[in-house]
Amino acid sequence: KAGVTQTPRYLIKTRGQQVTLSCSPISGHRSVSWYQQTPGQGLQFLFEYFSETQRNKGNFPGRFSGRQFSNSRSEMNVSTLELGDSALYLCASGRGYGTGELFFGEGSRLTVL
């Protein structure tokens, strides 16, 4: 059974640009969550999608957005990038809504220059 797939694995952007990250959950999983991981803040929740609807949102500015498609694949977008957005962005899939257990991808490492 294939795991969670995130693309791209690494990317470098400059301030002011925007970026789109993609996540394909485990087959059959319908919940996708996104987390930001930084050395200083650890893992922080961005948002959760289930059945193409955003069900939960963390305390991040509106520059961070996402969506989920009918095949459960998800994308997140960060606009007007800032230096502080440099982080590992992790996608996690869950079997259903509210199951708690998450299965993470390897992450997308974003560096903002």
Next chain:
Amino acid sequence: TQLLEQSPQFLSIQEGENLTVYCNSSSVFSSLQWYRQEPGEGPVLLVTVVTGGEVKKLKRLTFQFGDARKDSSLHITAAQPGDTGLYLCAGAGEETSGSRLTFGEGTQLTVNP
């Protein structure tokens, strides 16, 4: 806001030693998960504990959920270099909907041969 405090933050031990990592909160969690993360990879789920007082064993790893479901511990017996990694506890809050998890800051474990 629910917070999870992990201790110690860093731990360096010799192969064969025992260790315990603690995860504490003032909040009650409906479940608590432990993950291990290695450099360049996403966190990997080790175990989920749900019932207060629950103890689960995974080979040389023993996980315990506090009676009040506010804290948890991870005990490793006879640590091996392969146990090296970042150990994260994560809680699913009672009042939190969905699969949103609150993560501790992590414990970076190094087991020296």
